[in-house]
Amino acid sequence: MNAVGGGLGAISPGVWALAGEWLAVLLTLAIFSRLLGENILSRLAQHLFVGVAAGYAVGMAWLHVLWPRVQLLLGNPFEHWHIALFVALGLLLLARGVRPTLPIGDAPVSILLGVGAGLALVGTLRGTLGPQAVAAIGGTALPGSRPPWLVVASTALTALATLLTLAAFHFHRRPSGVLGGLDRIVQALGAVGRRLVLLAMGAVLAGAWLAFFAALQGRIGFVYEAIHRLLAAMGPRP
Amino acid sequence: MTIACPVCRSRHADGIATCPECGHDLSALHFRVCPSCSALSAAGQRRCHRCFALLGAGAPPQGSPDTAATPAVAAVDAPEPQPSPPDIAAPAPSWADLPAIRRDVPLDPLADIGAPLALARAMAQPHRAALLPPHEPGDAERFDAELLGRIAAEPPSFAEGARHLRWQGGVQLHPALRALFYLLLLAAAAVPLFSPGLGSAWVQPRAAVRTLVDTVTTLPVGAQVLLVWGYDAGYGGEMDPLARAVLGHLAQRQAQVDVIALAPASLGQAHQTVAGLDLDAGDIAVRGYVPVSEAGWRLLADGAVAALGAPNAGESVAIGDYALVLILGDSAAAVRGWIEQVTPYTGVSPYALVTARSEASLWPYLASGQLRGLLGAAWAAPEYEAASGAQADALLRVSGLAGLTLVVVLMAVMPMSARGSRGTSRRMAGKSAQLGAGGSRR
Numbered sequence: 001m002n003a004v005g006g007g008l009g010a011i012s013p014g015v016w017a018l019a020g021e022w023l024a025v026l027l028t029l030a031i032f033s034r035l036l037g038e039n040i041l042s043r044l045a046q047h048l049f050v051g052v053a054a055g056y057a058v059g060m061a062w063l064h065v066l067w068p069r070v071q072l073l074l075g076n077p078f079e080h081w082h083i084a085l086f087v088a089l090g091l092l093l094l095a096r097g098v099r100p101t102l103p104i105g106d107a108p109v110s111i112l113l114g115v116g117a118g119l120a121l122v123g124t125l126r127g128t129l130g131p132q133a134v135a136a137i138g139g140t141a142l143p144g145s146r147p148p149w150l151v152v153a154s155t156a157l158t159a160l161a162t163l164l165t166l167a168a169f170h171f172h173r174r175p176s177g178v179l180g181g182l183d184r185i186v187q188a189l190g191a192v193g194r195r196l197v198l199l200a201m202g203a204v205l206a207g208a209w210l211a212f213f214a215a216l217q218g219r220i221g222f223v224y225e226a227i228h229r230l231l232a233a234m235g236p237r238p
Numbered sequence: 239m240t241i242a243c244p245v246c247r248s249r250h251a252d253g254i255a256t257c258p259e260c261g262h263d264l265s266a267l268h269f270r271v272c273p274s275c276s277a278l279s280a281a282g283q284r285r286c287h288r289c290f291a292l293l294g295a296g297a298p299p300q301g302s303p304d305t306a307a308t309p310a311v312a313a314v315d316a317p318e319p320q321p322s323p324p325d326i327a328a329p330a331p332s333w334a335d336l337p338a339i340r341r342d343v344p345l346d347p348l349a350d351i352g353a354p355l356a357l358a359r360a361m362a363q364p365h366r367a368a369l370l371p372p373h374e375p376g377d378a379e380r381f382d383a384e385l386l387g388r389i390a391a392e393p394p395s396f397a398e399g400a401r402h403l404r405w406q407g408g409v410q411l412h413p414a415l416r417a418l419f420y421l422l423l424l425a426a427a428a429v430p431l432f433s434p435g436l437g438s439a440w441v442q443p444r445a446a447v448r449t450l451v452d453t454v455t456t457l458p459v460g461a462q463v464l465l466v467w468g469y470d471a472g473y474g475g476e477m478d479p480l481a482r483a484v485l486g487h488l489a490q491r492q493a494q495v496d497v498i499a500l501a502p503a504s505l506g507q508a509h510q511t512v513a514g515l516d517l518d519a520g521d522i523a524v525r526g527y528v529p530v531s532e533a534g535w536r537l538l539a540d541g542a543v544a545a546l547g548a549p550n551a552g553e554s555v556a557i558g559d560y561a562l563v564l565i566l567g568d569s570a571a572a573v574r575g576w577i578e579q580v581t582p583y584t585g586v587s588p589y590a591l592v593t594a595r596s597e598a599s600l601w602p603y604l605a606s607g608q609l610r611g612l613l614g615a616a617w618a619a620p621e622y623e624a625a626s627g628a629q630a631d632a633l634l635r636v637s638g639l640a641g642l643t644l645v646v647v648l649m650a651v652m653p654m655s656a657r658g659s660r661g662t663s664r665r666m667a668g669k670s671a672q673l674g675a676g677g678s679r680r
Contacts, residue, residue, distance in 0.1 A: 211594045215475035218478070
């Protein structure tokens with residue numbers, strides 16, 4: 001084992017970097033091969049990605065969260081006693097892995113869910129619902145200085161689009177009467193709202209397209225540079 | 239007295255052991271036929287359940303009080319020496335002919351409580367059909383079982399779960415055309431490799447980009463900046479050029495940058511990107527990662543980062559002490575977490591530098607003033623480089639965006655033209671059919 005470790009240690013860091021780079025290049029090409037159809041290389045790369053990502057997350061959590069705290073706890077237990085409490089709660093979570101119905105595993109889950117739900121509720125109210133409602137009522141502040149009529153028009157347009165989009169989700173129609181006529185009007189407005197929804201989804205999709213294209217550009221550039229470096233290294237040296 | 243077979247309902251003289259019609263054993267079970275109303279009553283009953291007439295061979299003439307002591311079952315066990323012929327053909331007596339119930343006869347309604355229901359005893363007797371023999375599986379069932387066992391036992395293939403969806407309606411591109419689009423897309427992405435910098439002169443920074451550049455430029459020397467890193471290698475292609483440009487610009491201003499990642503993978507990406515900048519290590523400090531959750535954000539707001547996910551944070555700096563807060567995120571959730579959990583308690587509004595796909599969903603926060611700025615990295619990176627004079631990286635890729643625009647236009651136009659030609663051919667086919675029909679009529 002030591003001989004193996006010593007042998008690996010004798011390899012220069014440059015060789016490790018080159019090997020890692022070309023492994024990344026090959027995996028990138030394996031993913032690209034999906035363009036030619038479903039094949040074992042692309043599936044292998046996907047499975048490898050999922051497994052490595054999970055392992056990497058576990059490793060980083062151990063290195064940056066768990067191990068430093070364990071060291072603190074072992075070094076001075078009286079000063080860092082609260083870490084032991086957190087560790088105990090974390091160990092209780094493991095009980096759910098043994099048997100999901102064990103009641104001792106409920107305590108940490110309850111704390112997690114309760115605190116998370118409470119903070120999320122308050123945060124949503126204070127951070128999103130309240131300010132967004134105030135902004136909608138008080139007028140949408142477009143970036144930059146705009147004339148007042150444009151602000152008013154923007155706010156009115158936003159309110160109208162919101163109402164039309166809400167009408168798009170009105171599916172009930174009463175057969176007759178005043179309410180039936182109202183239903184027909186709302187559904188007619190909903191037809192416009194559905195087109196607004198499509199428009200919004202198109203904008204989001206365009207953004208996603210742009211993001212993925214930028215990622216594609218980055219990968220292609222990476223492969224190109226790796227090949228370029230390899231050719232330069234293999235070429236004749238002065 | 240007449241009895242009835244419980245199986246075939248045929249009627250026979252009392253005392254018969256086996257039903258001559260169906261062969262059922264009648265030695266232990268009888269339905270007696272009421273001589274008055276022809277209703278069937280269980281053998282143990284003393285009186286008819288319908289008309290209360292006395293049943294049984296030993297029943298005395300009606301009106302005699304001592305007939306109640308004669309057990310009706312006796313008629314079953316003691317067959318009559320000369321069985322009377324069945325009275326099936328006898329007409330049922332009318333209600334007017336029925337003898338009136340005499341009130342002076344002591345009727346005990348609970349006398350037959352042992353058999354309150356006429357069919358109770360019949361159902362309790364073991365006369366049911368025997369169980370069928372177990373079903374032997376046929377060839378088809380054996381084949382199904384073997385196939386199921388094979389499916390359950392065989393190792394999964396790499397293609398398992400692959401699902402090929404084919405749109406049934408509308409225009410469907412020919413596979414060759416689809417392959418051509420893929421090639422064009424790859425070509426568009428590869429254009430900058432062969433024409434670096436082409437079109438970079440056309441890049442004009444927007445006001446939002448110029449505002450961020452001015453903000454960084456006017457930072458005092460040594461100002462503290464918080465950079466929340468919320469993307470991993472999956473979005474490095476889009477986010478890295480902007481991150482490098484901003485970090486390089488901050489380093490020029492000698493800002494003290496604290497980097498906090500939102501996920502383990504983001505932490506690794508931050509380390510890699512910072513290491514590739516070739517800057518003074520003291521200027522940019524990657525502190526660790528805070529688990530991205532409401533509690534993590536809230537502790538960040540309270541300045542308790544060292545207590546949660548960033549043990550190397552060193553001295554805690556209050557959020558309000560940072561001169562600038564930047565969020566680099568691959569999703570809107572990273573920015574929304576700050577807005578909902580940090581801004582309400584600290585009043586600090588960040589700049590959000592996000593992927594292009596997340597930009598649209600964060601516009602309301604910019605409009606409400608909860609964000610100081612919002613930039614989509616795909617477009618903002620070359621603009622930032624152009625505005626700040628940073629080393630060109632994204633600027634060299636601008637020609638790729640132009641190529642993408644061409645490909646998108648092609649993808650939009652060609653299916654429409656295909657649809658138009660198909661519609662034209664349909665109309666032509668319809669007209670020719672009409673002409674043909676007209677011709678045949680003529």
